[in-house]
Amino acid sequence: MHKFFTPDMRTDRTFTMLKPDSVEKGHIGAILEKITAAGFRIVAMKLTQMTTDDAKAFYAIHKERPFFGELVEYMTRGPIVAAILEKENAVADFRTLIGATNPEEAAEGTIRKLYAASIGENAVHGSDSDENAAIEGNFHFAGREQF
Numbered sequence: 001m002h003k004f005f006t007p008d009m010r011t012d013r014t015f016t017m018l019k020p021d022s023v024e025k026g027h028i029g030a031i032l033e034k035i036t037a038a039g040f041r042i043v044a045m046k047l048t049q050m051t052t053d054d055a056k057a058f059y060a061i062h063k064e065r066p067f068f069g070e071l072v073e074y075m076t077r078g079p080i081v082a083a084i085l086e087k088e089n090a091v092a093d094f095r096t097l098i099g100a101t102n103p104e105e106a107a108e109g110t111i112r113k114l115y116a117a118s119i120g121e122n123a124v125h126g127s128d129s130d131e132n133a134a135i136e137g138n139f140h141f142a143g144r145e146q147f
């Protein structure tokens with residue numbers, strides 16, 4: 001996604017999706033429990049389904065990658081839980097909580113180690129920067145839905 005920087009960019013929020021595989025397998029409650037137990041406050045949340053155009057836009061940075069088509073298929077095949085999370089140092093701390101992209105490389109106890117099936121179907125999304133956290137949160141939530 002397009003990058004931008006403003007001097008007042010906040011550093012205490014990140015954006016997550018519990019991906020279609022997590023919803024299909026009934027892992028919503030268990031994953032949300034891990035997230036809140038780690039000290040994140042949920043400031044926006046909904047069950048929603050991305051259209052093909054949504055997924056292509058959301059993952060535009062990966063459009064030249066060989067797995068792009070597979071990624072768009074996966075992310076649109078059923079509902080997701082989208083949420084904005086608040087905690088000091090949110091982006092980095094949440095990436096630590098979810099673990100490496102490939103669950104085989106994810107640390108013990110991380111969400112992906114516990115719930116991801118493969119590098120493609122890896123249970124959860126976590127923003128990779130404060131800039132993208134803001135872009136991605138605003139992609140899914142109107143201002144009045146962010147508390």
Ligand code: IDP
Binds near residue numbers: 067120124125
């Ligand atoms: P991230 O989600 O850990 O930030 P990215 O490299 O940004 O990982 O990739 C975005 C998503 O694309 C991953 O979460 C995963 O669902 C999918 N993906 C990444 N690499 C591969 C791959 O090699 N094969 C299939 N899918 C992949």
Ligand code: MG
Binds near residue numbers: 128
């Ligand atoms: Mg990423």
